[in-house]
Amino acid sequence: MIVYTSCPNCDSKNISLVITCKDYTVSGEKFDIWECKNCTQRFTQNIPDKEGIGKYYQSENYISHSDTSEGFINSIYHKVRKRTLVQKRKLIEKITGKTTGNILDVGCGTGAFLHTMKDTGWNATGLEPDKTARDKALELYGLHLNDSEKFFQLAPQSFDAITMWHVLEHVHDLHAYIDQLKNLLKPGGKLVIAVPNYTSYDAGVYKEFWAAYDVPRHLYHFSPAAMKMLLEKHGMKLDQMKPMWYDSVYVSMLSEQYKTGHSNPVKGFATGAVSNLKALSDTGKCSSVIYIASAN
Numbered sequence: 336m337i338v339y340t341s342c343p344n345c346d347s348k349n350i351s352l353v354i355t356c357k358d359y360t361v362s363g364e365k366f367d368i369w370e371c372k373n374c375t376q377r378f379t380q381n382i383p384d385k386e387g388i389g390k391y392y393q394s395e396n397y398i399s400h401s402d403t404s405e406g407f408i409n410s411i412y413h414k415v416r417k418r419t420l421v422q423k424r425k426l427i428e429k430i431t432g433k434t435t436g437n438i439l440d441v442g443c444g445t446g447a448f449l450h451t452m453k454d455t456g457w458n459a460t461g462l463e464p465d466k467t468a469r470d471k472a473l474e475l476y477g478l479h480l481n482d483s484e485k486f487f488q489l490a491p492q493s494f495d496a497i498t499m500w501h502v503l504e505h506v507h508d509l510h511a512y513i514d515q516l517k518n519l520l521k522p523g524g525k526l527v528i529a530v531p532n533y534t535s536y537d538a539g540v541y542k543e544f545w546a547a548y549d550v551p552r553h554l555y556h557f558s559p560a561a562m563k564m565l566l567e568k569h570g571m572k573l574d575q576m577k578p579m580w581y582d583s584v585y586v587s588m589l590s591e592q593y594k595t596g597h598s599n600p601v602k603g604f605a606t607g608a609v610s611n612l613k614a615l616s617d618t619g620k621c622s623s624v625i626y627i628a629s630a631n
Contacts (some may be wrong), residue, residue, distance in 0.1 A: 337382045342371035343509055343555065344565050352456040354379070356548045359593045361394045366550035367505055374564045377556035379548075385507050391552055392465060407593050421453045426577065427452070427496050430525045430627055436495035439519065442502030446472030446480060452477070460494075462486055487511075491518050498527045501623070504553040504573060526571065526628045529579060530557045535622040536610040537587045546589035547582075547622070559619040561624050571628045576618045583607035583614075583622035595611050 584607030
């Protein structure tokens with residue numbers, strides 16, 4: 336078990352408890368979330384270490400590993416994903432200025448995004464810690480993914496783009512990862528990190544029921560200010576932020592279920608839609624944010 340006495344982002348001692356959340360996916364256990372008053376980073380306290388966290392991912396409901404489409408919310412996720420995969424590919428092409436190149440997807444789950452990039456000519460490398468997800472990627476797409484332990488063995492300056500789609504919040508070695516991500520980028524390469532944003536409207540509505548807290552699998556809970564500080568600390572420059580509009584709806588539907596104990600997709604959709612409206616003029620208020628960065 337890991338107990339923080341200072342902020343895992345900026346190392347400030349000015350930290351305190353802000354909310355307690357339940358693990359609705361696997362264990363039913365409750366975990367405290369603390370916040371740093373210096374950098375606004377939030378983090379889950381008393382988390383399992385790397386050796387102990389695995390059991391909290393063992394659920395057929397954990398869509399990133401099982402790729403399940405059972406249930407209304409998961410079926411919606413799959414339908415939306417077809418569209419978002421194309422949007423992600425176009426984003427990579429736009430920010431890199433390339434239609435082919437070398438791309439690394441860290442924590443690639445069952446390989447849907449990696450398959451999309453490979454199909455359009457990219458030399459795609461995928462890392463995934465969960466064997467069930469790696470086996471599923473082989474079954475679905477014929478992809479041979481590497482265990483995430485290979486991350487620190489990859490050759491420096493190898494990739495035009497590196498993506499982490501809702502992955503950084505799961506990584507125990509936060510600072511070591513950012514250093515290695517910077518090290519792996521080619522000159523001019525782009526780092527893409529997508530994470531939930533606890534400063535969003537839907538997070539404020541659902542509070543301890545907000546599904547994107549996802550304790551204890553989500554070790555960190557980022558604000559735009561905290562992400563910017565983290566990147567700059569490691570010699571990275573935040574180039575731009577992009578919204579993930581669909582996430583607010585998906586997360587709000589799940590949150591509504593956690594809060595009430597039953598599915599209410601209409602109310603969840605409405606909350607997600609309002610959240611997006613409030614983020615139209617400020618991407619930093621979106622339910623999930625894509626951070627695009629490059630080395631200084």
